[in-house]
Amino acid sequence: MNKAVFLDRDGTINEDVGDFCSIEQLVFIPGAIEALKILQETFQLFIITNQSGVGKNIFTEEELIRFNRYFDIFLKNEGITIKKIYYCPHTKEQHCLCRKPSPYFIRQAEKDYKIDLNSSYVIGDHPHDIEMAKTVGAEAIYILTGHGRKHRKELSIEPNFVCSNLYEAAIWIMESQSSNKKRGLKEGKNG
Template sequence: MSIPQTAARAAIFLDRDGTIIEDGGFLTSPEEVVFIPGAATALLRLQEQFALFIVTHQVGMARGIQTAEEVERVNRHILDVLGEEGVVITEVYCCPHERSEGCQCIKPNPFFPNAAARDYGVTLEGSFSIGDHLPDVELAQNVGGTGIFVLTGHGDKHRDEVPPGTPLFENLTGAADWILNGATPAA
């Protein structure tokens, strides 16, 4: 399987926990990973038109609950399972910091989308971010894209915090349907 061409393509920036996989807390082992039903199929459809990136906040590393090696093993497992389904994730970007540290890589700062544009030539205009927390939505908005909120993971708990007009769907499948059926990205 070849990696999809990314140059001059828009991207989808995906939250990991609560969007692609169930939010199981601070995962330290691949055996703890549970995929959200339909996620792989949705990603397979999206990659026909978009480069796919995972942007995840793994604060457990800053708190000493997870090691970088454990997080990498979990990420590798996710990529392997998705790869078996034909899904290619271009890159996994991971912020290991506490929000209070004020790092540049934590969502919604555009550090990782800008890195994707620089390193893979993706265009940020027309890109999307999808996740179950407001910083996931704001990530795309901060680079001129469209943020999408999903109700999986912690999404249902935060539903009332979602600004009016924000695209909101039950899951990644609903978000993919909307995008692929001609969603009008933010300009």
């Protein structure tokens, strides 16, 4: 079984400038690239993003696919591999099966990539990211970039960790992995 980190995109990896699909508007949050490099040493990386701009006819699904391709190539050029970018093109009012907080895409990744969700993490700046994580038994990390500060009061489910940004989340995850490994070694020796 593989371990994964499921990441929100807008407001987590890149600046959230509303419904956008323009390469010119793409600005990575400081530390995000470094964080992804750290995380991929131990985890498979996935992006799960709600992109209701398609459902609102702000941009087309073809434009979104083109943007995602550019995003993926940019990260590959930085030495980062995203296993898959999952996106929901629907609005909340369309009541689809794939819009976060639905665990639809996480379950898809679990099946397609043999992911152990109990050893995986979800990182995002919105309460629905935390809800999605808890639904599947993954660790939930809430970050304060993007809409994180604004929506923090709306958290109805307590995340495992709240941090300033993706880089801080990556460090916390790696330290947690290290302490879990040490704890496992101690238990193995004493058991």
